[in-house]
Amino acid sequence: DAGVTQSPTHLIKTRGQQVTLRCSPKSGHDTVSWYQQALGQGPQFIFQYYEEEERQRGNFPDRFSGHQFPNYSSELNVNALLLGDSALYLCASSLGQRNTEAFFGQGTRLTVV
Amino acid sequence: AQRVTQPEKLLSVFKGAPVELKCNYSYSGSPELFWYVQYSRQRLQLLLRHISRESIKGFTADLNKGETSFHLKKPFAQEEDSAMYYCALTVYNTDKLIFGTGTRLQVFP
Numbered sequence: 008d009a010g011v012t013q014s015p016t017h018l019i020k021t022r023g024q025q026v027t028l029r030c031s032p033k034s035g036h037d038t039v040s041w042y043q044q045a046l047g048q049g050p051q052f053i054f055q056y057y058e059e060e061e062r063q064r065g066n067f068p069d070r071f072s073g074h075q076f077p078n079y080s081s082e083l084n085v086n087a088l089l090l091g092d093s094a095l096y097l098c099a100s101s102l103g104q105r106n107t108e109a110f111f112g113q114g115t116r117l118t119v120v
Numbered sequence: 121a122q123r124v125t126q127p128e129k130l131l132s133v134f135k136g137a138p139v140e141l142k143c144n145y146s147y148s149g150s151p152e153l154f155w156y157v158q159y160s161r162q163r164l165q166l167l168l169r170h171i172s173r174e175s176i177k178g179f180t181a182d183l184n185k186g187e188t189s190f191h192l193k194k195p196f197a198q199e200e201d202s203a204m205y206y207c208a209l210t211v212y213n214t215d216k217l218i219f220g221t222g223t224r225l226q227v228f229p
Contacts, residue, residue, distance in 0.1 A: 011163075040216075040217075042219075048221055049124075049126075049206050049208075049221050049222050050164070050217070051219070052216045052218065063214055063215070063216050099217075107215075110165075111163045111164040111165065113163050114163070
């Protein structure tokens with residue numbers, strides 16, 4: 008089991024562009040959460056998907072949106088990129104029940120120039 | 121609002137010395153507390169959670185509701201303990217993790 012996999016590992020985008028990040032959960036997991044980790048900060052919760060629906064959302068603008076597919080993989084989309092969106096984006100997967108252990112991916116490093 | 125505070129950005133100790141990584145939280149209900157660790161070039165992983173009351177790699181953490189603290193302790197630090205440590209909590213009946221800013225532990229030989 009490769010665990011949680013994220014792609015791409017790095018990317019550079021220009022201000023105003025749109026970006027899509029991808030996540031495949033650990034085998035057997037059905038819940039995917041996304042986090043943003045700015046330099047020197049802890050991860051901040053963006054949202055969580057379960058059964059292809061957004062179940063919870065953190066304090067992020069509507070420019071951040073997501074999707075979960077029937078195979079439980081997920082995408083994070085960010086529109087109208089700002090310089091401040093530069094960060095490490097982490098995906099975590101878990102099993103549907105509350106408060107089960109979250110397994111994290113290696114992250115995608117997004118740089119907005 | 122829920123918040124996790126880790127007051128130390130960096131903690132440096134020598135091998136064999138005791139370690140205490142501080143974590144304080146703000147939450148009006150009954151939180152579940154976690155410690156996550158990130159070793160160099162590895163992904164973030166769960167170290168321990170308060171409900172399991174386990175000792176993992178010699179680390180323990182006790183939830184003190186009176187002081188709203190969940191400090192991570194180890195009596196004798198090892199060089200392989202050098203890593204970034206994050207304290208986190210989840211709000212009751214959710215999976216949303218709220219992280220602190222992290223403490224880098226450096227253990228010198």
